[in-house]
Amino acid sequence: MKAVMFERFGETPKIATLPDPTPDARGVVIEVGATGVCRSDWHGWMGHDPDITLPHVPGHELAGRVAAVGPEVRRWKVGDRVTVPFVGGCGTCPECHAGHQQVCHNQFQPGFTHWGSFAELVATGEADLNLVALPETMPFETAASLGCRFATAFRAVVDQGRVGAGEWVAVHGCGGVGLSALMIARALGANTIAIDTSDEKLALSQSCGASATVNVTTVTDVVEAVRDITGGGAHVSLDALGHPTTFFNSVSCLRKRGRHVQVGLLLADQATPPAPMAKVIGDELEILGSHGMQAHRYGAMLTMIQSGALSPEKLIGNRITLEASIDALTNMDSFAGLGATVITEF
Structure with missing residues (x-):
């Protein structure tokens, strides 16, 4: 071969x-x-x-x-x-x-x-x-495209993040998994914020369901930008890139009792990033990992795709x-x- x-x-x-x-x-x-x-x-x-x-x-x-x-x-x-x-x-x-x-x-x-x-x-x-x-x-x-990015995003949003209709979901990084997460969260009835450094990716994110966008190169403080848009912070935030900065921002932009889901890999010298643990404790935040999705959960995702929801x-x-x-x-x-x-x- x-x-x-x-x-x-x-x-x-x-x-x-x-x-x-x-x-x-x-x-x-x-x-x-x-x-x-x-x-x-x-x-x-x-x-x-x-x-x-x-x-x-x-x-x-x-x-x-x-x-x-x-x-x-x-x-x-x-x-x-x-x-x-x-x-x-x-x-x-x-x-x-x-x-x-x-x-x-x-x-x-x-x-x-x-x-x-x-x-x-x-x-x-x-x-x-x-x-x-x-x-x-x-x-x-x-x-x-389902096997890693889309399926991983589906489990991160649906099973780990437990996203509900009307909640605010922030997605840090608009690559394949981030765009997937935006689309899935929007299909569940959530309000979504796309966060990236690229205007092109942010424009694409709007076609995938982003309610609002934040270009990190043009705002003074990403966390404050998210808090302003959401009226106090995201209910769920995902680091879809995998970087110490996006991880920190994702946890920091949550409202009280919010849920952070780590989707992007943090490896090598970035494997142990600083975390705002005082906020995690004081606001009773959840920090969750998401590692792919089981074969037996694909049915729910495929049903939504076949219905046109995704x-x-x-x-x-x-x-x-x-x-x-x-x-x-x-x-x-x-x-x-x-x-x-x-x-x-x-």
Whole structure:
């Protein structure tokens, strides 16, 4: 198969011809129809993820057709259209038994613990637990955007943030996951604030449901700007970027008993950011993490998409070739792109 591979962290990946994967007893091989290029992939390429073993094939936002099936798989057959959460559960640990596969003790992640989807084929395990059937009408490029950014945003807003109609939701960072969060919060009836450094991204955020926008380069104090717009602070605030500044601002802009959800990764030298704990204690704030979404929760999200309440296809920016993904990956830290970049040609 053709794939993108890197042999050293931070070194430019190359197109390589690699052996086709084979499924394990309870796994499948998926022929990749589309796969997203995500900031998490950039973190992996930079060496910020301890689970990656070199050489490595990145990519974790994927959709396609089942190409091969292990002998113990019961729910899937060759040709089925599927996607998969970026965190797969083992099915046997206490968290999996409780339905929390996104924090499985023995989790696997294509593109991190295993070779990923910047390739024509990708293997994934425990298929009966972790695969999600796709509607026939959903293009692979749309489905690929669900596996990390949109599904992560859905769980962050719906399950972790518990956003309700009429609440104010602030989203710090208007990349793919931030735009997804804005769209989902708006569909729930919330008022939303998009916060970013880019006028282009803020303009796009308005088409995704932002009620108000804040450009951090043109205001004196982001926290005060949010408090002014909301009349006292956000009920829910999400750091969708993953940076000490956006984390601090997100917690600080909450009203009393507000809920902060950390969605963006804070890794390497940014892994332990300062937190305004006096406010957290005095205002009884909640600080919540959000790490993907279980396969069994996809049904609620897909129902909203099929009803027209959510339109993830609006969040797709560039559609690129596998060869072009190398440049897209290595330049991801510049935050130049609008929306989600998706590989659609292999």
